[in-house]
Amino acid sequence: MRLNFSIKTKIILMNMGILIPIIIFIYVTITNNLYSNVIKSNIDLLTKESYNTQVYISNYIEKDKGVDIETNFVHKAPLINTYLSKKLNYRIQIYDKNGDIMTDSVANRVTLFDKDITNAIKGNKAYVVKKIDGNIYILFSSPIYLKDATLGCVRYIYTLDIEEKFINNMFIIMGILAFMSILISWLLSKLLSEKIVGPIKKLKTVSQKVTKGEYDNRIKIRSGDEIEDLAETFNVMSESIKDYVESLKEERQKQKKFLDNVTHEFKTPLTAIIGYSEIIPKLKKQSDIDESLVFVKEEGIRLLKLVEELLDLSKLGKSEFKIDRKKNNLKEIIEEVLIIINPRLKKYEIEIIKDLCDIEVLIDKDKIKQVILNVLDNAIKYSECTNINIKLQIENEKVILNIIDDGIGIAKENISRLFEPTYRVNNLNSINNNGNGLGLCICKEIMKKQNGDIKIKSNLQEGTSIEIIFEGN
Structure with a gap:
């Protein structure tokens, strides 16, 4: 059912729509700050009390110098607990260094074991805020140590009943103030809307035409x-x-x-994932299975990052495209890529010929890995090659990675357009004859952002050579 409102009503609703969220925001902010301050003040109080407790326990245990410290602590824990609970007037628990409860000032209750105990027996003061049976408690644990040895911990179970009632009363007061604010705002809106109804009706009429x-x-x-x-x-x-x-x-x-x-860029990691998923059932050694699962996970993570990268690439040429350059060994990156793409190389019986050396360059590892994967993936899918030669060298203070296949090559008239985002090469007689230029467009952008470049040399039936050029040190 459609509800029709007058302009006056809309103005009132608009004011209410602004006022009510502001009131809610103020309430949430004040309540959260109040709650945080209450917790902080009580934690400070318990922290100070924990220092007094430590001094008391140390002096009390050291009185019996002829007795083993830990044994003495175990024997005196109930007396210590009784003294502290009467002095402080709230529930006290004492735990040994293994995290087992030794004594509790309130019998026949659940121990409420939590991570504060674990942290305390490691030597750190810790606390948790927990709701138990409808009441909020601070569970504050402090280590008990003597002569550089942690004997256990003491836990203060502090109830926030009074503070909770105070916060609830504040909520009621703020509710009354909010109601009064809304009522006053409604009356003012009703009075003022009469003077602006005419012009707004004109605006409404013209706006209806604009919507058409x-x-x-x-x-x-x-x-x-x-x-x-x-x-x-x-x-x-x-x-x-x-x-x-x-x-x-x-x-x-x-x-x-x-x-x-855009789907082109998803194919590289997906191909690796699918390749290893086909190999895993055939593997017998657990170490080989574990290694393959690691690569599947890494490529899954890279696929997720790639989604974000593709969103950035919708802004090609703008400063939003981010590069995180660090010193990396280019040879190691190439070896990682070859491991990832190895299942596909075996599937199409393609041999890799390597001429690599250790060269460190300032690059974004993940993005360069993406570039190399993309180039190799194109060679596998489109070139119909049997060999891929990978050569790493330094020329004129530039580091050059050559990836050369002996495949069917690319026509010269197509090469100049391969880096266009939406250009497709449709005349290749290859595994997939629907080649996509988007991958190379992305590779070009990645290299330019790192002061590098990527170039293609090819002739039909003579193979293709890709030069990936890096800035030298």
Whole structure:
């Protein structure tokens, strides 16, 4: 059922819609701060008390110098517990160094073991805030140590009943104030809305036309107040909407082309995952299975990162594209890539010929790994090669990684367009004859952001050579 509201009602609802969230925000902020301050003040109190307790226990145990310290502590724990619970007037527990409870000032109760005990017996003061039977408690544990040895810990179970009642009373007071604020705001809105109904009706009429696509309509209001400013702003907005709608139509076409091609970048990690998932059932050694599972996990994580990277790549050429450059051994990265892509190399019986050396360069490891994977993946899928030669060398203070296949090659007229985001090579007689230029476009962008480059040399039936160029040290 559709509900129709008058303009006056809408103004009132608008004011209420603004006021109520603000009141809720103020309430939540005050309540949280109040609660945090209550917890903090009580923790400070318990912390100070824990120091007094430590001094008391140390002096009490050291009185019997002829008795073993731990044995003496075990024997005197009930007396210590009784003294502390009467002095402080709240529940006290004492635990040994193994985390087992020795004594509790309240009998026939659950021990309430929690992580504060574990931390305390390790020598650290710790606490947890917990709701038990409808009441909030601070469980504060402090280590008991003597002569650099931790004997156990003492726990203070402190109830926050009084503080909770205070916070509840604050909630009631704030509720009353909120109700009064809403009532006053409603009355003022009702009185003032009468004076602005006319201009708003004009705005409504013109806005209805705009919603139908009539962006050329303009409104003229001479009220001498903010409504007039609103009318002028509305006119500007109408013009902006008109221009924006036109730009959206163009952008929509670009987005469509981008989305048609974006799946390419997902294929590399997915291929590795699928390859290892096919190999795992055939493996017999647990070490080989574990190693394969590690690669599956790593590629899954990389796939997740790749989703974020592809979103960034919708802003190609802008500063939002992030690069985290660090010193990395390029040879090690290449070896990692070859391990990941090894199942596919075996599947298509492709031999890798390596000529590598240890060279450290300032790069983003994950992104360079993505570039190399992409280039090798293209060689496997599209080149119909039997050998891939990988060569690493230094020329003119530049580090150059050559990846050369003996496949079917690429026509010269296609090479210059391979780095265009939406260009497809459709004339390759390969495993997948629907080659995608988006991967190379991304590779080009990654290399440029790291002061490098990527170049392609190829002839039909003569193979393809990819040069990945890095900035030298």
